[in-house]
Amino acid sequence: LALDHLLAHPNVAPFVSKQLIQKFVTSNPTPDYVERVANTFNKGRYETSDGTVFGTGERCDMQATLAAILLDPTARDLESLEDENFGKVREPIIRVAHMMRTTAKARDVAPGGRLPRAGQLRQGPTATGEQVPFRPYSVFSFFRPGFVPSGTEVASRGDVAPEMQVMTSTHFIDQLRLARHFVRNDKFPQSFYQLDWERLKPLADDPDTLVAYFNETFAAGQFEPATQARMVEALRDVRVQAREPDRGLRQRVEVALLMTMSAPEFMVQR
């Protein structure tokens, strides 16, 4: 059958492995990294140094493949941070999801036993911008794995940055609006997301604390010192009035969130 023939092609393993690596770890993996993952894809089984086994041993096993990707030294070792070419741009939807997860109330997934209506993300504030959930512009999804952004350092090295295909000029503006909307509107959609104000409010009292919190939860502590300093300065400029503290504190969270969303340290995952 046609699909069996296609799947049997020897290029399937590196083709799939490379794109998965690009989605999870780094846009321009070394051939060795791709080969290690491709071998696991074909074997269907991954064993860690302490003997944990992933996968059933059947070719194409995704659990084994993902283990090979995420547990590879490239993905785990701090040495990778010394490689300027390591890392990948986080696509807009991932960043929005990250923002929602980090700032939302911990709660049951489905109040009343029903799944959250993720389809609602196709409308409303998340429906603006370049990457609307569930609405790619074509059958090629939102961006191509081989995209080369013009006039960039990445391009001059002959490398790719797929996610940059959806990072139009407007997208940088739109994401700020989205961040503001989430903080100001508390619940969007009602059944899907609710801002955890109780948790965030005390952090907003002290600019240094709030910045440190966002640094850790969004950028794995990788904010540059200049970025941190500027964020703290910005938050200090938002005055909190004694008679109506909530207002100023919420504005602080808004500013901190939109500065985080527009920080290259968050937009690029390393």
Next chain:
Amino acid sequence: MTNTIISRRGLVAGMGALGGLSLLPAFAQSDDDYKALVCVIFHGGLDSFECIIPTDEQGYRAWERHRKLIVDQYRSKETVSRERDSLLPFTDGPNGAFGFAAELAPLAALYKSGQLAVVPNAGPLEEPTTRSLMSAGKVRLPRRLASHNDQRSIWMSMMPEGAATGWGGRLLDAIAEDSPFSSISFNGTEVFAAGERTLPVTLRGSRGRAAFGVDSDKVFGSESLPDILTDHYLGQDVKHGSVLRRDVAAAQARGVSAILRLTQAQRGSDISDQVRVPNNKLSDQLGAVADVIASRDALGAKRQVFVVGMGGFDTHRRQAYTLPALQSQVALALARFQTAMNGLGIAESVTAFTVSDFGRTLSANSSGTDHGWGGHHYVMGGAVKGGRVTQDIPPLSLDHDQALWQRGALVPEVSIEQYGAALGSWFGVAESDLRSIFPHLGRFDRDAVQLF
């Protein structure tokens, strides 16, 4: 490109921009000096055989025969009429008489008034190609024919997917236009608009809105927050030890400043109201183009390339129910744009031209058509030698040398090199530069496509 340090005040006042580029001119430039190319992309592969249809008896019967199942849908009366008397005749040549589909009436009017020319059967070619040459194995073919992403990429960059620059951007490189607003796409990221030195401003949608805080005197009661936020978006004083972070930072800085300037330009112009119509995304984008053209003095660009586009043309199924509405939008948007350009007195300086992944098969499948190769295109503007076809429209048959025997997709007669060089030459690019932007130009008859 370098990140020059600019202050928010400087940004808002419109002086200077990233990359150390042009400041506002001391006085308005003469319009003789200004030229704009507007690239209109139809995503999916527009079926030329439904835009331009034979009107003579024999030709129409052939068209009917090859497309019986689609014609049946038209005859079901649940959609527009495609009867012979509904067509708008516009040309009579050696291969018969042809007319526009009824919903393209605005384009027919532009044709008749000499503002629009038809370029028949254009597409990617390695060298002049016919079916006999192909059967004899005597000709090099473009790679990855009938693949959407690769063909669209070849149309716009002369290479299959993966190119970092397109010929629109390279034309600007050659002219050494250094305004940051020389290249603007309203249809998202399009490789056409990017050059080696020309970096496009990419917008999705037509209305710009400045980044939060950049265009305000105060944010949350603080007068310094606008400056702090702007510095943050522009990445002032931050050094990243990561290639991607540096690239993302530069893209954000460029995007934020460009959108601010464009928003200001749009506020100063209401030309777009004359172009936009409801539920017509192409007209929205062309309206935005009109606003920018109206603001060209303030933005300081003498040469501009715009990219606009719309999708939905990959009509494998239910073509009779989907295509006419799209065509109608195209025709209306283009016509209103041309009217606006005439109103601005700038029509001779603005040329719009169409591009698509490919044309489609002459023979229908059960309710639509499939990927082809050559397709017919339009070039529109005050400088265009309109009211004519640049080559003979090929006959509708499976039996001639510019048709593939498999279902009648057209083997292009006009190459992208010839198309692009004719446009580039008008744009002011030197012949030697055109030869490096279109490396295979020498394989074709350079003067075969006369547009101006």
